[in-house]
Amino acid sequence: MANKAITSRDIDFAAWYTxxxxxxxxxxxxxxxxxxxxxxxxxxxxxxxxxxxxxxxxETGHKNVAMPMLIPENLMKKEGDLINGFAPEVxxxxxxxxxxxxxxxCIRPTSETLFSDYYASVVKSxxxxxxxxxxxxxxxxxxxxxxxxxxxxxxxxxxGHTVHATKEEAExxxxxxxxxxxxxxxxxxxxxxxxxxxxxxxxxxxxxxxxTIEALMYNGVSLQSGTSHYFGQRFSxxxxxxxxxxxxxxxxxYQTSWGVSSRMIGALIMVHGxxxxxxxxxxxxxxxxxxxxIGNDDEVKEVTNTIYxxxxxxxxxxxxxxxxxxxxxxxxxxxxxxxxxxIEIGPRDLENNEITLTRxxxxxxxxxxxxxxxVLAVKELMNSIQKNLYNKALExxxxxxxECHKLEEVEEIMNNHPGFVKAMWCGNDExxxxxxxxxxxxxxxxxxxxxxxxxxCIVCGKEATNLVVWGIQY
Amino acid sequence: MANKAITSRDIDFAAWYTxxxxxxxxxxxxxxxxxxxxxxxxxxxxxxxxxxxxxxxxETGHKNVAMPMLIPENLMKKEGDLINGFAPEVxxxxxxxxxxxxxxxCIRPTSETLFSDYYASVVKSxxxxxxxxxxxxxxxxxxxxxxxxxxxxxxxxxxGHTVHATKEEAExxxxxxxxxxxxxxxxxxxxxxxxxxxxxxxxxxxxxxxxTIEALMYNGVSLQSGTSHYFGQRFSxxxxxxxxxxxxxxxxxYQTSWGVSSRMIGALIMVHGxxxxxxxxxxxxxxxxxxxxIGNDDEVKEVTNTIYxxxxxxxxxxxxxxxxxxxxxxxxxxxxxxxxxxIEIGPRDLENNEITLTRxxxxxxxxxxxxxxxVLAVKELMNSIQKNLYNKALExxxxxxxECHKLEEVEEIMNNHPGFVKAMWCGNDExxxxxxxxxxxxxxxxxxxxxxxxxxCIVCGKEATNLVVWGIQY
Numbered sequence: 012m013a014n015k016a017i018t019s020r021d022i023d024f025a026a027w028y029t030x031x032x033x034x035x036x037x038x039x040x041x042x043x044x045x046x047x048x049x050x051x052x053x054x055x056x057x058x059x060x061x062x063x064x065x066x067x068x069x070e071t072g073h074k075n076v077a078m079p080m081l082i083p084e085n086l087m088k089k090e091g092d093l094i095n096g097f098a099p100e101v102x103x104x105x106x107x108x109x110x111x112x113x114x115x116x117c118i119r120p121t122s123e124t125l126f127s128d129y130y131a132s133v134v135k136s137x138x139x140x141x142x143x144x145x146x147x148x149x150x151x152x153x154x155x156x157x158x159x160x161x162x163x164x165x166x167x168x169x170x171g172h173t174v175h176a177t178k179e180e181a182e183x184x185x186x187x188x189x190x191x192x193x194x195x196x197x198x199x200x201x202x203x204x205x206x207x208x209x210x211x212x213x214x215x216x217x218x219x220x221x222x223t224i225e226a227l228m229y230n231g232v233s234l235q236s237g238t239s240h241y242f243g244q245r246f247s248x249x250x251x252x253x254x255x256x257x258x259x260x261x262x263x264x265y266q267t268s269w270g271v272s273s274r275m276i277g278a279l280i281m282v283h284g285x286x287x288x289x290x291x292x293x294x295x296x297x298x299x300x301x302x303x304x305i306g307n308d309d310e311v312k313e314v315t316n317t318i319y320x321x322x323x324x325x326x327x328x329x330x331x332x333x334x335x336x337x338x339x340x341x342x343x344x345x346x347x348x349x350x351x352x353x354i355e356i357g358p359r360d361l362e363n364n365e366i367t368l369t370r371x372x373x374x375x376x377x378x379x380x381x382x383x384x385x386v387l388a389v390k391e392l393m394n395s396i397q398k399n400l401y402n403k404a405l406e407x408x409x410x411x412x413x414e415c416h417k418l419e420e421v422e423e424i425m426n427n428h429p430g431f432v433k434a435m436w437c438g439n440d441e442x443x444x445x446x447x448x449x450x451x452x453x454x455x456x457x458x459x460x461x462x463x464x465x466x467x468c469i470v471c472g473k474e475a476t477n478l479v480v481w482g483i484q485y
Numbered sequence: 486m487a488n489k490a491i492t493s494r495d496i497d498f499a500a501w502y503t504x505x506x507x508x509x510x511x512x513x514x515x516x517x518x519x520x521x522x523x524x525x526x527x528x529x530x531x532x533x534x535x536x537x538x539x540x541x542x543x544e545t546g547h548k549n550v551a552m553p554m555l556i557p558e559n560l561m562k563k564e565g566d567l568i569n570g571f572a573p574e575v576x577x578x579x580x581x582x583x584x585x586x587x588x589x590x591c592i593r594p595t596s597e598t599l600f601s602d603y604y605a606s607v608v609k610s611x612x613x614x615x616x617x618x619x620x621x622x623x624x625x626x627x628x629x630x631x632x633x634x635x636x637x638x639x640x641x642x643x644x645g646h647t648v649h650a651t652k653e654e655a656e657x658x659x660x661x662x663x664x665x666x667x668x669x670x671x672x673x674x675x676x677x678x679x680x681x682x683x684x685x686x687x688x689x690x691x692x693x694x695x696x697t698i699e700a701l702m703y704n705g706v707s708l709q710s711g712t713s714h715y716f717g718q719r720f721s722x723x724x725x726x727x728x729x730x731x732x733x734x735x736x737x738x739y740q741t742s743w744g745v746s747s748r749m750i751g752a753l754i755m756v757h758g759x760x761x762x763x764x765x766x767x768x769x770x771x772x773x774x775x776x777x778x779i780g781n782d783d784e785v786k787e788v789t790n791t792i793y794x795x796x797x798x799x800x801x802x803x804x805x806x807x808x809x810x811x812x813x814x815x816x817x818x819x820x821x822x823x824x825x826x827x828i829e830i831g832p833r834d835l836e837n838n839e840i841t842l843t844r845x846x847x848x849x850x851x852x853x854x855x856x857x858x859x860v861l862a863v864k865e866l867m868n869s870i871q872k873n874l875y876n877k878a879l880e881x882x883x884x885x886x887x888e889c890h891k892l893e894e895v896e897e898i899m900n901n902h903p904g905f906v907k908a909m910w911c912g913n914d915e916x917x918x919x920x921x922x923x924x925x926x927x928x929x930x931x932x933x934x935x936x937x938x939x940x941x942c943i944v945c946g947k948e949a950t951n952l953v954v955w956g957i958q959y
Contacts, residue, residue, distance in 0.1 A: 042560060042602055043557060043599075046554075048552055048553065048603055054551055055549070057551075058549065074528075075528050075532065076522065076523055076525055076528050077531075078522055079517040079522065080520075080625070081517050081625075081639070083517060099582065099583055101582075102555075102578045103581070104576045104579075106577040107575075108627035108629070109573055116517070128516050138809075149551070149554060153582035155582070164581075
């Protein structure tokens, strides 16, 4: 009995995605072209993501700040690769306070320039280092095609920017933050990402190298879900971030930046969602359990309140749906919103001294005696859902990851049942571009830890050292 | 022994304010004209404010959303008073993705227009109402003169926007949110504000009426610190927000908006700060207690860790200053940063089986035996500091609030020792403007609950019904 407002996922994945975004009231298009509105249900997920990530950032010594949202053109231009990378897609403010500005300013597409300018003014000595700052904000990139969460002109993210006295420390930070993202994806989003290094062609404009986490969606399309960049001294040379090192000599700092965005909500939808709507892992769900009382019975009310209070005291994110809608409507709504555990309390169950828990992932119903510990029952169920979602996503990712040795194999896969393709690559731009001819297949990342599966480049047949994961991307 | 980096508050208040902002590392000017950077210490206070207010908003049924940061010109223009009020001070984006835009867009100076446009698309029936949404974001107003926290082109705030089926409900919301702000100021910021209604001249562009909370700074200058607006049906008529009421007739919704901003950090500085820097009320301090171990003694280390863990377990926001600086330097730093309780743990005190607590507000030192409950001691001290700061601020406000019956009295006060002036007013614009000639004295608000203190307008001598608080403003 699938939700009628939602197209079947296997029939039209793109329509299914849009339907879920609408039916679960996550976001809506605004009358500002290319910009979306995060509605309460969508924003609540973003708040949960912020809360957990922010905790992880602070536990590793990072502090939050807020930088201006505008960047003067000359400040933006100091690092050549960055401006070349972003110039085509920024929005320019040219008038302020009814006057033409002497120097136009762009709305930040990313804030390396502002952080670098700030660090240049505050860093003096190795004693000031490292500085590990982060900000939560929205940024603006003038995209042509947009899609809620996946690509929109404005999106919400965090951007960490750090400066260090040594290359080693900065590189450890770059890798450390990637690992935090990986942990967050695995433990909270129940998504098993692959991680690795971007090719030169795909790395961030201005970075020495970019590490990335890539997730596979239900339809086999991959989503770049978070990146961590090592800049070396590029920005610190362009912006003059110098410090007196222990030998009392002036040196440029070593720098990193890293970010994840509201795009992760898109990943949640496309990894776990089904034909009834959203499916949220308990560890990231803004509402973990929803109590639906059936009827107006005094006993129903009493049991409802008792259970609500018990769960709330145990820090379970619980609510009661006391609206005037029918129980059937409430069930469907809890389902479409992806609430992990639905708790039905009705007179018939109470006659048997029990209530019914329904898990969102498998739809299975579990009768629980009122003599049992309800907190324990809900917690165990949530653990089971969290694990099941992760395992299902991992199985699916594994079953859709292919080792290829010939271009024809890649073509067959990408044209019929896309996924991650592992294949060797010689490192040449032309071979990378050749892959793109196959339905836009791009390198996702270089797997630095895994053993080579061949010694020849899958495209040119020449010597290859890099094992690369390829995929069609959002 | 005042902090050398800080000008004396009584000698040059403006220089003192700037010095405290710098010395406590709260904010710094950026190379983006008129925009500031919230540095870690400043942003941490803002985070504490957000946390407590957000909790209060959610407890009263409000939900968070995120609207676009850009507003197309035609959407902005739909309500005449609003655009007239804000047109002179907005920033316009005219180029996006390297193309001149067909319609320019401004960076939001406030978001009534966007919320109204959204509500028009989602509200259908009285069953959908009320909708009580809020967003945390930054906004942009092209100010000419700027000052950290008090006035800058970009500032951080929350803006609540609600729509209701009845006038009564919307008016109750307007007043209810003002009360939340008042409670927050009193209980967390330890600032006793006065509250009331703005005059027609001073109300928000587009509002039927504006309620305000006004705080008095140490130097007698008043700061508009938060506002709550009742819009009636103005925006809902301009933007077409209609619903089917219970009688099945189309009706326009009744609307409110309300906001407080990072300006509150300025109020904290100017109400409680002293010549040694910032003084933070414990209920809003990001760090409530700072432990400073003296020397490297094993016993010192052990006691430090034990106390740190006890306080942390009791949810006290505590840190240890383990940096390589001298104890004297650490004391001064804890002081300038306004940390309410400083805990010194040194070998001499330990010989006597005690440690030393120093309260930031009075600088008094208290020896506490290690046999005593340290958590209780710190909590009691924090309560005492919180109360003392509030009482001092209240006393000061009361001693600087004057009842006047003649213009000469107002002149004497504002020219020599400014503060709040209570005086009767006839309601005429000209009399309000006449007051402005006295050092820019403006009406702060109409006190609707208090009894009249005279029957004649202080300016024209004609019949007066409104008791108004007047003051010089930031």
